[in-house]
Amino acid sequence: GENVEQHPSTLSVQEGDSAVIKCTYSDSASNYFPWYKQELGKGPQLIIDIRSNVGEKKDQRIAVTLNKTAKHFSLHITETQPEDSAVYFCAASKGGAGGTSYGKLTFGQGTILTVHP
Amino acid sequence: DAGVIQSPRHEVTEMGQEVTLRCKPISGHNSLFWYRQTMMRGLELLIYFNNNVPIDDSGMPEDRFSAKMPNASFSTLKIQPSEPRDSAVYFCASSPQGVAGYTFGSGTRLTVV
Numbered sequence: 001g002e003n004v005e006q007h008p009s010t011l012s013v014q015e016g017d018s019a020v021i022k023c024t025y026s027d028s029a030s031n032y033f034p035w036y037k038q039e040l041g042k043g044p045q046l047i048i049d050i051r052s053n054v055g056e057k058k059d060q061r062i063a064v065t066l067n068k069t070a071k072h073f074s075l076h077i078t079e080t081q082p083e084d085s086a087v088y089f090c091a092a093s094k095g096g097a098g099g100t101s102y103g104k105l106t107f108g109q110g111t112i113l114t115v116h117p
Numbered sequence: 118d119a120g121v122i123q124s125p126r127h128e129v130t131e132m133g134q135e136v137t138l139r140c141k142p143i144s145g146h147n148s149l150f151w152y153r154q155t156m157m158r159g160l161e162l163l164i165y166f167n168n169n170v171p172i173d174d175s176g177m178p179e180d181r182f183s184a185k186m187p188n189a190s191f192s193t194l195k196i197q198p199s200e201p202r203d204s205a206v207y208f209c210a211s212s213p214q215g216v217a218g219y220t221f222g223s224g225t226r227l228t229v230v
Binding site for chain 2: 034036041042043044045046049089104105106107108109110
């Protein structure tokens with residue numbers, strides 16, 4: 001089955017700096033890669049996602065890049081703010097009508113991001 | 118929309134007792150997922166349903182765990198008998214059929230003593 005590795009496990013930055021979290025996946029058939037942010041006491045929330053037919057996607061201060069050949073994807077947060085402090089999870093899925101794995105996400109182990117004021 | 122609703126938020130029970138966790142997915146979402154989160158193992162998929170039918174329960178740790186989805190608006194995850202190693206946060210998530218993006222509930226923190 002799919003295996004997703006995420007690095008680093010912890011990341012500490014100063015407010016205003018950029019933060020980068022990287023993930024690799026094992027199944028070349030995976031075609032959907034979301035990122036989730038989990039705050040203390042809450043469930044993970046989708047913040048951005050990318051499909052395998054796109055190399056990069058940006059939403060304000062957040063961007064995700066995908067390298068299908070190398071099977072890795074990254075989350076970039078620019079101009080970090082203290083409220084960005086949370087646990088971030090990457091995930092991978094191989095969607096497709098009729099497939100038993102359709103919609104099933106495999107998550108990375110998470111990155112604890114701390115943004116110091 | 119109220120989002121995915123889970124109950125209870127917290128549950129403390131004694132070893133050997135039956136525990137039932139409940140989930141109400143977002144209206145119109147046809148896929149429902151149960152995850153378990155621990156520090157050691159991260160987010161693990163236990164089981165998921167599509168149109169109320171269990172599709173993949175390979176993540177259910179053992180026969181003590183069972184899940185049902187009697188209709189499109191309700192699902193339960195039952196542990197009987199519970200053990201201390203079942204202590205974790207259990208999340209329910211739902212998604213529209215055909216779209217992989219999930220919406221998670223707030224979770225149930227289960228403590229088995």
